[in-house]
Amino acid sequence: MDVRRLFAVLFLILNACASHGPTQMSFGSPQETFESWRSSVVNLELENIVACYAEPAKSGMRDEIAGLSKDGLEEMSRETNDTEFKIEKIIYEGQRAFMRVKRKRSGEEEVEVLTMVLERGAWKLLP
Numbered sequence: 344m345d346v347r348r349l350f351a352v353l354f355l356i357l358n359a360c361a362s363h364g365p366t367q368m369s370f371g372s373p374q375e376t377f378e379s380w381r382s383s384v385v386n387l388e389l390e391n392i393v394a395c396y397a398e399p400a401k402s403g404m405r406d407e408i409a410g411l412s413k414d415g416l417e418e419m420s421r422e423t424n425d426t427e428f429k430i431e432k433i434i435y436e437g438q439r440a441f442m443r444v445k446r447k448r449s450g451e452e453e454v455e456v457l458t459m460v461l462e463r464g465a466w467k468l469l470p
Contacts (some may be wrong), residue, residue, distance in 0.1 A: 370465035
């Protein structure tokens with residue numbers, strides 16, 4: 344990544360974080376982690392978004408976020424804000440949890456199963 348792009352990404356991060364109050368981060372349950380992620384995306388708190396993911400995934404998430412344009416980031420925030428999320432079911436299997444989430448936006452519904460892992464007492468997302 345060249346220096347100009349790095350500064351542009353940092354500028355976007357600082358601008359996004361300055362315009363909103365900080366998200367209260369909590370990882371004590373899969374539901375709390377999901378809500379922390381959702382709120383961080385809506386508020387474009389980019390490092391908080393990354394913090395919701397398990398350690399092995401953080402570098403890739405940073406790279407993915409850095410690859411988004413300002414318009415792409417704003418669209419991601421709008422779409423998440425405009426989406427109704429409903430956690431339908433959570434299944435625990437040892438240190439993993441599988442959370443079934445229904446998303447409803449513009450009259451369309453989708454169901455997704457998110458995988459989480461218990462990492463040092465905190466539930467974190469796996470991509």
